[in-house]
Structures are given as structure tokens and as C-alpha cells.
Amino acid sequence: MGGCEGEPARSGKGDEYVSQGGGRPDSRVRKLLRHGFMDAAAASRLLDTDPLAPLRDDTLFLDALGATADPDLALVALSRLVEALGPADAPGLLDVLRTSKPLRDRLLGVLGASAALGDHLAAHPGAWEALVTYEPSDLHPGVTEFERALDGVQDPDGLRVAYRGALLAIAARDVCGTSDVAQTAAELADLATATLRAALALAEESAPEDAAVCRLAVLGMGKCGGHELNYVSDVDVIFAAAPASGADEETALRAATRLASHLVRICSDTTAEGTIWPVDANLRPEGRNGPLVRTLSSHLAYYQRWAKTWEFQALLKARYVAGDKALGEEYVAAVAPLVWQAAERENFVADVQEMRRRVVASIPVAQVERELKLGPGGLRDVEFAVQLLQLVHGRSDASLRSPTTLDALAALAAGGYVGRQDAAALDAAYRFLRSMEHRIQLFRMRRTHLMPQAEEDQRRLGRSLGYRSEPVAELHKAWRRHASAVRRLHEKLFYRPLLDAVAQLEAGEVRLSPQAARQRLEALGYADPGAALRHLEALASGVSRKAAIQRTLLPVLLGWFADSADPDAGLLAFRKVSDALGRTPWYLRLLRDEGAAAENLARVLSAGRFAPDLLLRAPEAVALLGSADDQSGLRPRDRAALEQETLAAVGRAEGPEQAVAAARGVRRRELFRTAAADLIGAYGTEGTEPADPAAAIDRVGGALTDLNAAALAGALRAAVGAQWGDELPVRFAVIAMGRFGGREMSYSSDADVLFVHEPRDGVSEHEAGKAAFAVATEMRRLLQLPSADPPLVIDADLRPEGKAGALARSLASYEAYYRRWSVVWESQALLRAAPVAGDAGLGERFVALIDPMRYPRGGPGEDGEREIRRLKARMEAERLPRGADPTTHTKLGRGGLTDVEWTVQLLQLRWGAEHPGLRTTRTRDALAAAAGAGLVAGGDARTLDEAWVLASRVRNAVMLVRGRPGDTFPSEARELGAVGRYLGYEPGRVGEMVDDYRRVTRRARAVMERLFYGTE
Structure with missing residues (x-):
């Protein structure tokens, strides 16, 4: 490390010590400032002490002080x-500092x-002599050398x-650059190994009777096991035991547990020596709830089951x-086959990803x-x-x-599993x-993984890593660069080689074998890796421009598919769309x-069957997924624009069947637009605000109603x-009811x-009735084709009289029926009536009626309310499908849509006047x-x-995932997982999703029973 000649002189503490005459720092202070001291005046005073x-x-x-991370710290x-050494021994240290550059650099480097x-x-001043030796054998000691350094402790x-003395030497090699970070981490692991052996020896010496009846093996885990330990880290271990010759297992386990516990205390306890x-x-096995020590057979039984x-x-x-x-090596050999079979376990990738997510989620914001x-x-x-x-x-590859x-x-x-340049970038970042x-x-010497917040600490850290001109700024720039590289390379690390397995590669490139590619696809959640590989081959093989672009797109698409509940379906749908539009x-x-657009497409294709089925019937609708910045292609169109386009398409058709097919084509595209926006969360956001499920369900319901x-x-x-x-002899209007009238439609x-x-004028009631009936019948026929x-x-x-009544009635007939025969449930049903098509003036007159x-x-009166409650109770008893939960x-179900809607509608009947x-057709608005x-507590x-929002979202999710209606959670695991994704649950949390639903609706049911049935 060089000095700090490039650092500008700083104003601050050094300014206190200006010379008496000139008003400028004296020459030594200026020199110390150039060497990187922050408090040069205090350093100057310290250098003047005897x-x-x-x-x-x-x-x-x-110069050596100036090369340290913190010259002020090093000098103090x-x-x-020197003070601790005293007058007798201090001169020896000072002489060596003047004459030995290795010692000077190592000692001052550590102190800085x-x-x-x-x-x-300062507490053990004689320990500095451990830094004098600078021999080749000292550069990279292993377990043997560290055991020798710890030998003889009593x-x-x-x-x-x-231990701290050995650590001093490791730190000296580290800060002086004679050990790189990997060598330092390996030395720390070797020192930990030697320390565990010494601690076990002390435990055995204190209890020879225990040592005589058991064989105890200590297995290093984590960074200790990986030969990559930190300066300050928990040392992860597992203990395995076996009886010594002639001892029984129970006695041996008790003895081994006492020895292991003593070892833990020796290493973990804090005393005056730290x-x-x-x-x-x-x-x-079983973590802290399991026994500290087990036999090998007990370990294996746990791991296998x-x-x-x-x-x-x-x-x-x-x-x-x-x-x-011997026992330790037997343990490692016994568990190894289980380790290398782990990728074959069900939900392997989901488990690994979920653990990583839990780690991230545990970090304080x-x-x-x-x-x-x-x-x-x-x-x-x-x-x-x-x-x-x-x-x-x-x-299949033991080299890994x-x-x-x-x-x-x-x-x-x-082995070709990771590109060499990518591996080099990850190596450098790590x-x-x-x-x-x-x-x-x-x-x-504290366990932490956090960037310090104080600027002086960041400055020391930057200088320790070789940044001298602007140590803080340069440190942050390098950190951002490496962290960004790690994030960017993740997708390539997993998915780029899959394309290499099926694509024509440049000469000299290492390729992932098809078998290895299938293994990776299987581990990443693809249920049929062979089929997935065939899809990749069809998409990416060859030298065409299309194949070249696909090879660019597919690595990231595969990542998005793999992060979904059904990667296979996503990849298959992508191939079909690409075949249609390639x-x-x-x-x-x-x-x-x-x-x-690419991410939106991947998310839509892998989220379920409904949206992909729509897209495959009209692949050109993929263009709606563009306009990435504002997602304008996914904004719902208003009813006027939709009606204008639909009527224009109908007008161009040659016959009624072709006309309704044209109307269906517009509806199909708009259904895809709505479903795609829903799946990617575009309907639940406004600007930069977080997604709001309630806002999303309102927008989806409104969009579906309009289309x-x-x-x-x-x-x-x-x-x-x-x-x-164009000359229908009757005015005709369509009145929406139920969720249609409430602008609350679901996909099903x-x-x-x-x-x-x-x-x-001039048309008889009979002729008008015949015409209206014919129109209504023809509408139904056309839409049922x-x-x-x-x-x-x-x-x-x-309608009045239900299925037995006239399909279409005149306004006067409705007025006569409602005046004479109407019952309370019809008044309740009419709460959500709203004109949606046909003669607008007639629709308005119907609403006024x-x-x-x-x-x-x-309100409905006591008898009316009693009848409403009776009908609700009957519906609960009779209409729930047999076997439904x-x-x-x-x-x-309990706390579901009808519970909420009937409660709200009763309030509207009571107080709407x-x-x-309350005079609205929408449940949430009412x-x-x-x-x-x-009228209701907040x-x-x-x-x-x-509860209403959640139940509505579940119904929509089921339709989006399965492609067919459903009023309850699906039983198939992948479908249930996809429903969970739609609702915002990570993989592995579907049980939590169902529990949350039951909790929310149970509370809603309690409110409903109190407000609707009058129970307390």
C-alpha cells in the first residue's frame, strides 16, 4: 500500500496547532496531514513523548504509518x-521497528x-514478537502449525x-497483502480447527473418565466446514459419538454430551481474557430442541426420514x-450420498428459494x-x-x-455449468x-456484516482496501459495482447454460450437456424437463435471426417461468405464441x-390457463403488453369506446352469426387485456403507490362489466x-342485475x-311483445353459439315469476306486476339493477319505476326483514354444494360474498330512502x-x-388459474400455488393463505350474524 501524498490537507483539528507567528500549521503537522492523519496536531504531540x-x-x-488504514489509531x-512494555523492553521494539521493514509494516498495519x-x-505486550518471523513457512500456516502454536496451554x-496471538499473525498477513482473502479465510478456519482440538483436549483432561468411555467426533459446518471462516463468526459444529470399546451406548452418549458441552463453554465463555x-x-438434527450429541445411526435415521x-x-x-x-470421516462419508440426492426431493427449488427469501425478510428494513x-x-x-x-x-459430477x-x-x-467470464465476475465480487x-x-473483533455508518469508519475501511484519493467515495463505487454484478449474473448463472445445451455454440465454448440441462430444469421446478428441453431446442436452435433473438430472451424468460407456480405451462405457452407470431x-x-413486455408475457403465460388460452386464440394481443413505462396498453377502455368498436365490427359483418363472432373477438381481446393487467398487478397501482387489492378488484369488476x-x-x-x-318496432332495453348491475363482475x-x-307509436302491445320476445330470444341464441x-x-x-314468466315485458307490465305481486326478494334483487344496453331513455324510466x-x-318492515332472513337461512342450508367446505x-360459505352482500342490501332496504x-348498485360503495x-361501525x-374483496379475488384467481369457474380453493398443488401467487403469497405459504382466508371470513361472519340476524 502506498502513502497518501494525493490526499489534500484538511482543515479541522490540525488548525488548532498553528505556529505562533505565521498562522499556518508547523512543518511536522503539515507532513503528518500529508501522511493521512486526521488529527495531526495530536499525533505530533504524541510523537514528542519520551x-x-x-x-x-x-x-x-x-511512511509506514501513512500506509495504514488509520494512522491516528496505529500511532495511539x-x-x-510501548508504554506497556516499559523502559526495559520498549527500546528493543523501537530498534526493530527502525530496522525491519516486514515487522514495521505488519505491526503498524495491524494497529491501524x-x-x-x-x-x-497492550494487555499482552510480549505478543508483538510473534510478528518478527517472516519466513516462507510462516506465510500460509495450516492446522499443524496452529496446533503447535496452541500446544501446551494449561x-x-x-x-x-x-488463540488471539495466532489471530494477530493472521491479521498481519492479511493487512499487508501477503495472504489474499481466500487464504485468510482458510487460515481462520484452520485456526478454528486447532482451537476446537485444543478445547476438546482440555475438556478430556478435566474428565478422563468420560473420555475413556466414548468416541466423540466434531464436524465443522458452515464457513468453518467450508474453509472460509470470518474473523468473528459463530463456529458451526455437529457432534457425533460412539461407545468406546466395552462401553454401552447410553453411557457413552452421556459422557460425550458432557465433553461436548465443556468444549462449547471453553470456546464461548467470556472472561477477563475475552x-x-x-x-x-x-x-x-432438530436444532436446539434436539440432543447435543447423537450416534451416527441416529443422525442418519433423522436425515433419511x-x-x-x-x-x-x-x-x-x-x-x-x-x-x-475415524468416526468423523465415517460420518462425512455416510451423509454425502444424502446430500447429493437432495436435488431430487419434492419442492427442492421452492425450499431453497423460500429459505433465501426468509433470510432477506429477516433483515431489518x-x-x-x-x-x-x-x-x-x-x-x-x-x-x-x-x-x-x-x-x-x-x-453426477463429483468435481463440484x-x-x-x-x-x-x-x-x-x-465443467461448463457457469460461463468463465461470469464465474470470474462472481469470484471478484465475492x-x-x-x-x-x-x-x-x-x-x-465483533460479528457484523453491516457497512459502518460513521464517515471515519468508512474512511478507514476504504483505506484498508487500498483506496486513497477519495476512500469513502471509491469504496461505495466499488461496492455498488460488485453488488450489481452479483444481482445481474444470477439469471445467467442458472439459465444461460440451458440455451448452450441446445444452441449452436462458438468454437471452443464449453457446453452444458443435455443431461445436465435436464437435471437443472428439473431442479428448478420443471415437472417435465425433457419436454422443456425440446421446447428450448425448437425455439433457440439454428442460425436464423429469430433463433438468435430467442437465445437472448430465453435465459431471463426461463427465470421468470421458474419463479412461477407452473414453469412447464409458461414455457409451452411461450413456444405456442412464438410459433404463431415468430x-x-x-x-x-x-x-x-x-x-x-417480455416480463409481462412470462408472468401472464405462467400464471394459469385463462389468459394464455385467450392469447393463443388471438396471439397479436401480445402487443398490449408493451408500453412498459406506463402500461398504457393494459389500461381498461371505457364502455363508450368499447361499444363503438363493437357496433362498428357488427355493422361490417355479413350476417348475425358473423356479427356476434366479431363482437366476441373484441370481447376476447378485452378479456385478455383485463386478465393480463390483473395478473401483473397493473390494476392495483396508482403511480408509485403500492398495489391495493381492493382498488384492483374494483377496476377488474368495472372493466369486465364494460366489456x-x-x-x-x-x-x-x-x-x-x-x-x-334498423327499424325495430319497439323500444328495447337490457337491464343488468346482480354483479353485472353492480359493476362487480368476475371472470366467471x-x-x-x-x-x-x-x-x-302505432304499434300494438301484442306486436311489440312479439318483437321484444324475438329480439331477446335471438340475443340468447347468438351468444350461446x-x-x-x-x-x-x-x-x-x-325476471318477474322467474323461469315461468315472460322473457321480455313492457314497462307497463313491470309496473303492474311490481305494484300488485312483488315480494321482498325482488326488491332486494332490484338494488343492483342498472341499464346497460338498448334504449337509454327506456332504461332511465325503468330505474325511476x-x-x-x-x-x-x-324500510321493508318487520315482516319483510323476517322473510329476507328466512330466505338467507334457507339458501345457506340448501344451496351449498354437497361436500363443499x-x-x-x-x-x-361462512363470511363469503353472499354474507356480505345480503348484509349490505338489508341496510340499503332499511335506509336507502x-x-x-346508499342508492348505489355497488356493494363496497354502499x-x-x-x-x-x-349505520355501521367503522x-x-x-x-x-x-372479506368481500378477498372472496372476490379468490374467485377471480381460480378462474385465471384453472380456466374454468370455481368457488373454492383448488386441490391440485400447482393450481393452489398459482392461486397463492395471485394473492401475493410466496411458494410454500399456501397453508398460510388458506388460514388467512378462514380468519378473515370468520370475522366477517361474526359481524354479519350480528348485523343481519341480530345475534349478539
């Missing part, structure tokens, strides 16, 4: 060390980087002192470190941006990626089984991040140049034109309607109005609203 006076004008000494620590090791030297405190490090045995995926991932790093060597280890682009990202690839490909991250990464590159972590921990110039260009209303308008035009042209909703007519499109079923059963019925003065049925806000008017309204 112990350090011999060095104050030594240029080589000052040296002063304390580590306040904790400075404290150690008690735990002696071990602590000897601590070594905590020994963590929580990676053992109960172990989770992460436990095999942890065992990848297991190695013998202390105790009975305020610390995420400072995390070197656990945060995005941190050390754990590299380690998880390497371990996942090891577990996938190490089954190194427990050391960098060695394993090099093996993955050599080394940089580990170096940062080491230097941060070295300062106070020759269309704009298609691949859209995906290549509009990053959001279905436009389709009905098109069918009406086609039905009229077939027989009457029927179109509940009433047909109303009014004779034109066989088609591959999702059906739009017209349901007119809410029914308003007094649905908003009656004085009432706790999860979204429509008729007095409170105009509920909010009731709360605003004080908390009760929120409970009902939350």
Missing part, C-alpha cells in the same frame, strides 16, 4: 504498546486496522491468549475437524442497504447460487463437491465483499426492446339487424339481465356510505369489506 521520540523524525516509520496503539488487536497487545484462559468465539451446534432441504444444503460443508477422526452478507447482491446470493448449482449438478465457495465456483466454470466483511470485523417482425422486437355490456350491445344490434334492420360471472320494452371463446351466458331468471321499491320509505366456499349515499352515515365495515 517513548516515541526516537521515531518522530524517522521518514520510513512515518503503538504508544500504548484493528483497535481490538491493539488492546490485546487452561481455557491460556487458550484464549494463545472470548474466542461462540460454538453453534444448532445445525444438528425427517430432514428438510436446507439441512442437506448445510451438510454440503460438513467435514471432520476434531476428536475421533433500516439495515437492508448496509448488509454485505444477507442483502440483495450480497455474499449470501453468491453462496446460495453456487450451492444450488452444486446440489443440482453434483449428483467442494465445500469452499470459490473452489466450487471454479469447478462449475471448468472476494471484494468478503474483504469488506473481514476488515469491518477486524476493527473491533414470423411477425414486431413480435420478437417488442420482447427484446421492451423489457417490461360484457359492449358485447351485449353488439349482440342486440346483430339480433335486431337480422330481421328488422353470468350476465344477469332483465329485458324491458315499450311499443313505439358454439365458440372457443369464454362464454357470456345471459341469465334472465331474476323501481326506485320506490328498492328504497322503500320506512363452508369455511372456504367464496360465494355461499333516507340516505342518498358499505362505505353506511359507515359514513353511522371496524365492522372494514371487516366486511376485507
Whole structure:
């Protein structure tokens, strides 16, 4: 490391010590400032003290101080060390400092980087002599050399002192650059191994009777096992035991447990001599709840029957470190086959991904941006990626089984599983991040992975890594660059080689074998990796421009597919869309140049069957997924624009069947637009605000209502034109009912309607009735024609007298019926009536007719309310499908849609005449109005609203995932997982999803029973 000649002189503490006459810092202060001292005046005073006076004008000494991470810290620590040595021994140290550059660099380098090791030297001043030796054999000691350094310790405190002395030498090699970060980490692991052996020896000496009856092996795990330990880290271990000759197993296990517990205390306890490090045995079977020590057979029985995926991932790093060597090596050999079979376990990838997500989620929000280890682009990202690839490909390639991250990464590159340039970038990023972590921990010898917040600490850290001009700025720039590289390379690490397995490669490139590619696809969640590989070959093979673009797109698309509930379906649908549009110039260009379009397409294709089925019938609709910045292509179109386009398409058709087919074509495209926007979350956001499920369900319901209303308008035009042209002898209107009238349609909703007519001048009632009936019948016929499109079923059963009544009635007939025969449930049904097609004036007159019925003065009365409750109870008893779970049925189940809607509708019937806000066809708006008017407590309204939104979202999710209607959660695992994704649940949390649904609806049911049935 060079000096700091380029650093500008600083104003600040040095300005206090200006010379008496000139008003400028004296020459020594200026010189110290140039050497990087922050408090040059204090350093100058310290150099004038008797112990350090011999060095104050030594240029080589000052240059060496200036090369340290923190010259001020180094000088203060040296002063304390000299003082501790005393007049008799201090001159010897000062002489060596003047004459020995290796010692000078090593001692001052340590003192400038580590306040904790400075404290150690002040407490044990003779330890500096361990830094004098500078022989080749000293450069990279292993376990043997460290055991020799710890040999002869008599008690735990002696071990602590000897350990810290060995650590001093490791730190010296590290800060002086004679050991790189990988060598330093290996030395730390070897020192930990020697320390565990020494601690076990002390435990055995204190209890020879225990040592005589058992064989105890200590297995290193984690970074200790991987030969990549930190300066300050828990040392992860597992203990295995066996009876000594002639001893029984129970006695041996008790003895081994006492020895293991004593070993843990020796290493973990804190005394006046400090601590070594905590020994963590929580990676053992059953964690902290399991026995500390088990036999090998007990370990194997657990792993074969109960172990989770992460436990095999942890065992990848297991190695013998202390105790009975034969038993330790037998343990490693016995668990190895289980480790390399882990990738064949069900939900392997989901388990690994979920563990990584849990790690990230556990980081406090305020610390995420400072995390070197656990945060995005941190050390754990590299380690998880390497371990996942090891577990996938190490089954068939033993060269990949190194427990050391960098060695394993090099093996993955050599085997063609990772590109060499990518591996080099990850290697560099990992080394940089580990170096940062080491230097941060070295300062106070505290376990931390956080970037320090104080500027002086960041300056020290930057200088320790060689940044001198602007150490803080340069440090952050390098950190951002490496973290970004880790994040960017993740997708390539997993998915680029899959394309190499099927594509023509440049000469000299290493390719992933088809068998290895199938293994990787299987491990990443593809249920049929052979079929997936064939799809990749069809998409990416060859030398055409199309294949070249596909090879560019597919790595990231495969990642998005693999992160879905059904990767196979996503990839298959993508192939079908590409086959249909591959020759269309704009298609691949859209995906290549509009990053959001490609991601949106991947998410839509892998989210379920509904949207892909729509897209495959009209592949050109993929263009809607463009406009990445504002997602304008996915914004719902208003009803007027939809109706205008639909009627124009109908008008161009040659006959009624062709006309309704044209209307269906518009509806199909708009259904895809709505479903795609829903699946990617575009309907739940406004600007930069987080997604709001309630806003999304409102927008989806409104969009579906508008597109279905436009389709009905098109069918009406086609039905009229077939027989009457433009001159229908009757005014005719379509009144939406139920969820249609409430603008709350789901993807599976029927179109509940009433047909109303009014004779034109000069037309008899009989002729008008015949014409209206013919139009309504023809509309239903046309919309029921066989088609591959999702059906739009017209349901007119809410008309007077139900199925037995006239399909279409005149306005006068409705008035007479409602005046004379209407019952309370019809008033309730009319609460959501709204005109949607046909003669607008007639629709308005119909609304004026029914308003007094649905908003009656004085409410429905006691008899009316009693009848409503009776009908609701009967519906609950009779209409729930046999075998359906009432706790999860979204429509008729406990706290589901009907519970909320009937409660709201009862409030509307009671109070609609007095409170105009209740005169709305929309459930949520009416509920909010009731709360605003004080008719419902705010908390009760929120409970009902939350349940209604959730039940509506589940119904939509089921249709989107399965492609067919459903009122309860699917039973098939992939479908259930896809529903969970739609609702915002990560993989592996579907049980939590169902529990949440039951909790929300149970609370809603309690509110409903109190408000609707009057129970307390």
C-alpha cells in the first residue's frame, strides 16, 4: 500500500496547532496531514513523548504509518504498546521497528486496522514478537502449525491468549497483502480447527473418565466446514459419538454430551481474557430442541426420514475437524450420498428459494442497504447460487463437491455449468465483499456484516482496501459495482447454460450437456424437463435471426417461468405464441426492446390457463403488453369506446352469426387485456403507490362489466339487424342485475339481465311483445353459439315469476306486476339493477319505476326483514354444494360474498330512502356510505369489506388459474400455488393463505350474524 501524498490537507483539528507567528500549521503537522492523519496536531504531540521520540523524525516509520488504514489509531496503539512494555523492553521494539521493514509494516498495519488487536497487545505486550518471523513457512500456516502454536496451554484462559496471538499473525498477513482473502479465510478456519482440538483436549483432561468411555467426533459446518471462516463468526459444529470399546451406548452418549458441552463453554465463555468465539451446534438434527450429541445411526435415521432441504444444503460443508477422526470421516462419508440426492426431493427449488427469501425478510428494513452478507447482491446470493448449482449438478459430477465457495465456483466454470467470464465476475465480487466483511470485523473483533455508518469508519475501511484519493467515495463505487454484478449474473448463472445445451455454440465454448440441462430444469421446478428441453431446442436452435433473438430472451424468460407456480405451462405457452407470431417482425422486437413486455408475457403465460388460452386464440394481443413505462396498453377502455368498436365490427359483418363472432373477438381481446393487467398487478397501482387489492378488484369488476355490456350491445344490434334492420318496432332495453348491475363482475360471472320494452307509436302491445320476445330470444341464441371463446351466458331468471314468466315485458307490465305481486326478494334483487344496453331513455324510466321499491320509505318492515332472513337461512342450508367446505366456499360459505352482500342490501332496504349515499348498485360503495352515515361501525365495515374483496379475488384467481369457474380453493398443488401467487403469497405459504382466508371470513361472519340476524 502506498502513502497518501494525493490526499489534500484538511482543515479541522490540525488548525488548532498553528505556529505562533505565521498562522499556518508547523512543518511536522503539515507532513503528518500529508501522511493521512486526521488529527495531526495530536499525533505530533504524541510523537514528542519520551517513548516515541526516537521515531518522530524517522521518514520510513512515518511512511509506514501513512500506509495504514488509520494512522491516528496505529500511532495511539503503538504508544500504548510501548508504554506497556516499559523502559526495559520498549527500546528493543523501537530498534526493530527502525530496522525491519516486514515487522514495521505488519505491526503498524495491524494497529491501524484493528483497535481490538491493539488492546490485546497492550494487555499482552510480549505478543508483538510473534510478528518478527517472516519466513516462507510462516506465510500460509495450516492446522499443524496452529496446533503447535496452541500446544501446551494449561487452561481455557491460556487458550484464549494463545488463540488471539495466532489471530494477530493472521491479521498481519492479511493487512499487508501477503495472504489474499481466500487464504485468510482458510487460515481462520484452520485456526478454528486447532482451537476446537485444543478445547476438546482440555475438556478430556478435566474428565478422563468420560473420555475413556466414548468416541466423540466434531464436524465443522458452515464457513468453518467450508474453509472460509470470518474473523468473528459463530463456529458451526455437529457432534457425533460412539461407545468406546466395552462401553454401552447410553453411557457413552452421556459422557460425550458432557465433553461436548465443556468444549462449547471453553470456546464461548467470556472472561477477563475475552472470548474466542461462540460454538453453534444448532445445525444438528432438530436444532436446539434436539440432543447435543447423537450416534451416527441416529443422525442418519433423522436425515433419511425427517430432514428438510436446507439441512442437506448445510451438510454440503460438513467435514471432520476434531476428536475421533475415524468416526468423523465415517460420518462425512455416510451423509454425502444424502446430500447429493437432495436435488431430487419434492419442492427442492421452492425450499431453497423460500429459505433465501426468509433470510432477506429477516433483515431489518433500516439495515437492508448496509448488509454485505444477507442483502440483495450480497455474499449470501453468491453462496446460495453456487450451492444450488452444486446440489443440482453434483449428483453426477463429483468435481463440484467442494465445500469452499470459490473452489466450487471454479469447478462449475471448468465443467461448463457457469460461463468463465461470469464465474470470474462472481469470484471478484465475492472476494471484494468478503474483504469488506473481514476488515469491518477486524476493527473491533465483533460479528457484523453491516457497512459502518460513521464517515471515519468508512474512511478507514476504504483505506484498508487500498483506496486513497477519495476512500469513502471509491469504496461505495466499488461496492455498488460488485453488488450489481452479483444481482445481474444470477439469471445467467442458472439459465444461460440451458440455451448452450441446445444452441449452436462458438468454437471452443464449453457446453452444458443435455443431461445436465435436464437435471437443472428439473431442479428448478420443471415437472417435465425433457419436454422443456425440446421446447428450448425448437425455439433457440439454428442460425436464423429469430433463433438468435430467442437465445437472448430465453435465459431471463426461463427465470421468470421458474419463479412461477407452473414453469412447464409458461414455457409451452411461450413456444405456442412464438410459433404463431415468430414470423411477425414486431413480435420478437417488442420482447427484446421492451423489457417490461417480455416480463409481462412470462408472468401472464405462467400464471394459469385463462389468459394464455385467450392469447393463443388471438396471439397479436401480445402487443398490449408493451408500453412498459406506463402500461398504457393494459389500461381498461371505457364502455363508450368499447361499444363503438363493437357496433362498428357488427355493422361490417355479413350476417348475425358473423356479427356476434366479431363482437366476441373484441370481447376476447378485452378479456385478455383485463386478465393480463390483473395478473401483473397493473390494476392495483396508482403511480408509485403500492398495489391495493381492493382498488384492483374494483377496476377488474368495472372493466369486465364494460366489456360484457359492449358485447351485449353488439349482440342486440346483430339480433335486431337480422330481421328488422334498423327499424325495430319497439323500444328495447337490457337491464343488468346482480354483479353485472353492480359493476362487480368476475371472470366467471353470468350476465344477469332483465329485458324491458315499450311499443313505439302505432304499434300494438301484442306486436311489440312479439318483437321484444324475438329480439331477446335471438340475443340468447347468438351468444350461446358454439365458440372457443369464454362464454357470456345471459341469465334472465331474476325476471318477474322467474323461469315461468315472460322473457321480455313492457314497462307497463313491470309496473303492474311490481305494484300488485312483488315480494321482498325482488326488491332486494332490484338494488343492483342498472341499464346497460338498448334504449337509454327506456332504461332511465325503468330505474325511476323501481326506485320506490328498492328504497322503500320506512324500510321493508318487520315482516319483510323476517322473510329476507328466512330466505338467507334457507339458501345457506340448501344451496351449498354437497361436500363443499363452508369455511372456504367464496360465494355461499361462512363470511363469503353472499354474507356480505345480503348484509349490505338489508341496510340499503332499511335506509336507502333516507340516505342518498346508499342508492348505489355497488356493494363496497354502499358499505362505505353506511359507515359514513353511522349505520355501521367503522371496524365492522372494514371487516366486511376485507372479506368481500378477498372472496372476490379468490374467485377471480381460480378462474385465471384453472380456466374454468370455481368457488373454492383448488386441490391440485400447482393450481393452489398459482392461486397463492395471485394473492401475493410466496411458494410454500399456501397453508398460510388458506388460514388467512378462514380468519378473515370468520370475522366477517361474526359481524354479519350480528348485523343481519341480530345475534349478539
